[in-house]
Amino acid sequence: MSATTAPTSAEARTMTGADIVLQALKDNGVEVIFGYPGGAVLPLYDAIFQQNAIRHILVRHEQAAVHAAEGYARSTGKVGVVLVTSGPGATNAVTGLVDALMDSIPVICLTGQVPTHLIGNDAFQEADTTGITRPATKHNYLVKDIAKLAGVVHEAVYVATSGRPGPVVIDLPKDILIGKGSYTAKPVASHRSYRPQTEPDGEAIRAAVALLKRAKRPVIYTGGGVINAGPAASEALTQFVRMTGFPCTNTLMGLGAYPASDPQFLGMLGMHGTYEANLAMHGCDVLLNIGARFDDRVTGRLNAFSPGSKKIHADIDPSSINKNVKVDVPVVGDAGRILAALIEAWKADPTPVDREALTSWWRQIDGWRAVRCLGYEQRGPIIKPQHAVKRLYEITQELGRETFITTEVGQHQMWAAQYFGFERPNRWMTSGGLGTMGYGLPAAMGVQIAHPDALVIDIAGEASILMNIQEMGTLAQYRLPVKVFILNNEYMGMVRQWQELLHGGRYSESYSASLPDFVKLAESFHAVGMRAETASDLDRVIREMIAIDKPVIADILVAKDENCFPMIPSGAAHNEMILGAGQSGGVAGVTDEGKVLV
Amino acid sequence: MPDPAPTQRAATIAVLVENEAGILARVVGLFSGRGYNIESLTVAPVDEERRLSRITIVTSGTDMVIEQIKAQLDRLVPVHTVSDLTLEGPHLAREMMLIKLVSTGEQRMEALRLADAFRARVVDATTESFVFEMTGAGDKLDAFIALMKPLGLAEVVRTGVVAIARGPRGLQA
Numbered sequence: 001m002s003a004t005t006a007p008t009s010a011e012a013r014t015m016t017g018a019d020i021v022l023q024a025l026k027d028n029g030v031e032v033i034f035g036y037p038g039g040a041v042l043p044l045y046d047a048i049f050q051q052n053a054i055r056h057i058l059v060r061h062e063q064a065a066v067h068a069a070e071g072y073a074r075s076t077g078k079v080g081v082v083l084v085t086s087g088p089g090a091t092n093a094v095t096g097l098v099d100a101l102m103d104s105i106p107v108i109c110l111t112g113q114v115p116t117h118l119i120g121n122d123a124f125q126e127a128d129t130t131g132i133t134r135p136a137t138k139h140n141y142l143v144k145d146i147a148k149l150a151g152v153v154h155e156a157v158y159v160a161t162s163g164r165p166g167p168v169v170i171d172l173p174k175d176i177l178i179g180k181g182s183y184t185a186k187p188v189a190s191h192r193s194y195r196p197q198t199e200p201d202g203e204a205i206r207a208a209v210a211l212l213k214r215a216k217r218p219v220i221y222t223g224g225g226v227i228n229a230g231p232a233a234s235e236a237l238t239q240f241v242r243m244t245g246f247p248c249t250n251t252l253m254g255l256g257a258y259p260a261s262d263p264q265f266l267g268m269l270g271m272h273g274t275y276e277a278n279l280a281m282h283g284c285d286v287l288l289n290i291g292a293r294f295d296d297r298v299t300g301r302l303n304a305f306s307p308g309s310k311k312i313h314a315d316i317d318p319s320s321i322n323k324n325v326k327v328d329v330p331v332v333g334d335a336g337r338i339l340a341a342l343i344e345a346w347k348a349d350p351t352p353v354d355r356e357a358l359t360s361w362w363r364q365i366d367g368w369r370a371v372r373c374l375g376y377e378q379r380g381p382i383i384k385p386q387h388a389v390k391r392l393y394e395i396t397q398e399l400g401r402e403t404f405i406t407t408e409v410g411q412h413q414m415w416a417a418q419y420f421g422f423e424r425p426n427r428w429m430t431s432g433g434l435g436t437m438g439y440g441l442p443a444a445m446g447v448q449i450a451h452p453d454a455l456v457i458d459i460a461g462e463a464s465i466l467m468n469i470q471e472m473g474t475l476a477q478y479r480l481p482v483k484v485f486i487l488n489n490e491y492m493g494m495v496r497q498w499q500e501l502l503h504g505g506r507y508s509e510s511y512s513a514s515l516p517d518f519v520k521l522a523e524s525f526h527a528v529g530m531r532a533e534t535a536s537d538l539d540r541v542i543r544e545m546i547a548i549d550k551p552v553i554a555d556i557l558v559a560k561d562e563n564c565f566p567m568i569p570s571g572a573a574h575n576e577m578i579l580g581a582g583q584s585g586g587v588a589g590v591t592d593e594g595k596v597l598v
Numbered sequence: 599m600p601d602p603a604p605t606q607r608a609a610t611i612a613v614l615v616e617n618e619a620g621i622l623a624r625v626v627g628l629f630s631g632r633g634y635n636i637e638s639l640t641v642a643p644v645d646e647e648r649r650l651s652r653i654t655i656v657t658s659g660t661d662m663v664i665e666q667i668k669a670q671l672d673r674l675v676p677v678h679t680v681s682d683l684t685l686e687g688p689h690l691a692r693e694m695m696l697i698k699l700v701s702t703g704e705q706r707m708e709a710l711r712l713a714d715a716f717r718a719r720v721v722d723a724t725t726e727s728f729v730f731e732m733t734g735a736g737d738k739l740d741a742f743i744a745l746m747k748p749l750g751l752a753e754v755v756r757t758g759v760v761a762i763a764r765g766p767r768g769l770q771a
């Protein structure tokens with residue numbers, strides 16, 4: 001099913017399947033592979049050994065290889081590449097693949113497979129990889145004919161990176177890797193069947209602008225689609241938001257597309273979003289969604305979501321439109337092209353905006369802002385987790401170093417999203433859709449490989465970090481100075497919070513018992529360990545951590561019972577959000593329908 | 599406040615796909631993974647030269663769900679075209695059925711008379727059995743099966759629906 005190919009200089013050379021794979025990757029601009037060897041992929045490892053164009057990073061677990069590739073992809077805009085062996089290598093990679101699928105991250109995962117004549121025989125380390133990964137990938141291939149191998153690799157890169165990006169698996173039987181075939185160059189013709197629409201329909205753009213121009217209470221809400229469309233899309237978003245004078249909010253995945261410090265930015269929206277962002281969503285009369293998918297974490301109770309608004313939804317993936325929320329103006333296309341078209345159409349439409357209405361809308365928003373929903377008080381020696389993130393942010397700002405943040409999953413992730421400001425895209429990597437604990441450390445590894453001189457920090461929880469802690473070994477081997485900043489509350493804090501609010505304070509199995517000594521753990525992995533026990537230690541530890549040119553684990557002992565607010569309890573509406581501990585009585589009102597939601 | 603129950607509709611969807619290994623698994627997996635109904639699904643190669651197969655799916659759901667089904671199908675990499683025959687104008691839908699009757703005497707005669715009225719053909723006969731072949735819309739097949747029940751109906755096999763638009767409109771790859 002590969003597209004027709006045009007002959008080039010690389011044409012018609014005969015080589016082994018393993019060399020074909022590497023050549024095709026190289027021709028697609030691939031420079032790094034994250035992988036782990038095994039019997040079925042030995043021919044590929046042999047080929048890797050004999051060349052220098054592509055660097056291989058040896059991880060300690062295949063799941064981490066995929067997250068590293070995700071971190072690499074999200075911080076560079078390039079495709080991330082993974083290589084794992086058959087059977088357990090492939091099954092270990094599955095969590096990473098689903099993570100990349102949910103968050104639309106372009107990843108190519110090469111999996112070894114038993115030789116074609118043994119497929120289906122329950123051979124040693126055989127797994128039905130294409131069967132297992134079919135719902136875990138955007139697309140997958142089993143290569144049974146070496147003549148198709150180069151074409152499949154080219155096509156896989158095209159599929160992973162175009163339209164809505166995602167992970168693609170190429171399953172490679174060992175005989176295909178060893179056999180000889182001819183190399184075919186990258187095709188010039190377009191794909192036979194997969195040609196996603198990138199250019200938006202002009203009529204839809206004009207309809208969108210007509211609605212926006214007449215809005216009295218508009219909101220622009222953007223997601224990961226704007227980040228995926230490249231830095232130019234974020235610039236266009238900033239330009240568009242400023243020329244309209246409208247308020248802008250980002251999803252968890254969309255942070256960094258609009259500068260956090262800008263007065264028109266309302267902060268993140270959704271379950272742990274700001275009061276002003278969520279109330280603006282609730283009260284707006286025109287909503288422009290670009291590259292976000294009306295996820296349940298954002299909408300809250302669907303039938304109470306933004307009840308009075310006309311909705312415009314711009315997305316590269318038509319299946320995201322009208323999936324959860326019925327919209328008035330659908331626009332299919334690439335977020336960057338859409339924003340460019342919106343800017344042009346905005347200039348071309350002579351209708352003046354209703355300045356008066358907009359001013360009173362901003363006055364209302366400023367009233368919500370005055371609630372200072374992210375306010376907290378750092379009093380006494382116990383470090384508030386919010387304060388730890390805030391100080392980390394302020395100190396990195398002060399130092400002015402290029403900084404990338406990854407996270408694990410839990411309260412610390414939400415605090416990172418709330419208190420760390422992102423001015424530019426591609427600096428923030430978090431597992432949004434799947435919510436995969438163990439994402440942050442390997443993702444940080446991938447970021448650091450791509451940006452060797454940057455400051456890369458994994459804001460972690462003490463429970464999550466243990467899910468891929470083995471990657472400390474990878475950091476040591478490649479001298480990757482990643483900083484692991486653990487907000488150690490000795491609880492699976494997010495679980496504890498739900499148990500407190502929804503399950504009568506019965507903290508079933510959510511205590512982080514028998515934790516390792518993270519300082520000694522760091523040392524045993526040839527890294528530096530440090531600890532902040534009281535508020536007076538915090539700044540010093542942060543500064544030391546950043547100053548050390550080695551991997552560091554900073555164990556920040558924080559308040560154990562802090563909850564993450566604001567919070568829209570599951571099944572509640574945006575205007576039913578809880579602002580803080582004093583108000584948590586409101587959670588008693590969570591309905592049984594709300595309780596079944598995750 | 600619960601939403602009023604949205605109305606369901608049936609949809610016959612035609613899908614042109616690459617004729618390649620795994621395509622049916624992708625389509626079926628999409629339906630099971632997302633909890634969509636499949637009332638009937640048929641597939642066969644239709645263009646050897648261009649390696650195309652055509653799938654006909656009969657499903658049901660709210661308008662929103664059916665739009666989702668079409669968008670999700672269209673998103674599959676080996677899918678060329680998705681067409682909602684139910685929405686896009688008049689179309690023909692046909693099924694083929696083989697139906698076996700085991701009976702003797704007057705019941706056999708009655709079955710033959712009915713088969714004739716329904717334009718079912720006898721494709722196999724023994725002294726105690728018939729196999730009829732019948733093509734038509736699903737409800738016609740249903741009606742015939744109902745009539746055969748008291749007459750010694752032993753076995754039924756149906757192809758599932760194949761469908762095509764009426765008039766000059768066609769599905770382009």
Ligand SMILES: Cc1ncc(C[n+]2csc(CCOP(=O)(O)OP(=O)(O)O)c2C)c(N)n1
Nearest residue numbers: 410411412437461462463464491492493494
């Ligand atoms: C792989 C995986 N397993 C389980 C969960 C469910 N879960 C979500 S947050 C959380 C607790 C995380 O604890 P910790 O890393 O200490 O972060 P905190 O919430 O305390 O900041 C759990 C168990 C998950 N998201 N991922």
Ligand SMILES: [Mg+2]
Nearest residue numbers: 461462491493
């Ligand atoms: Mg914790």
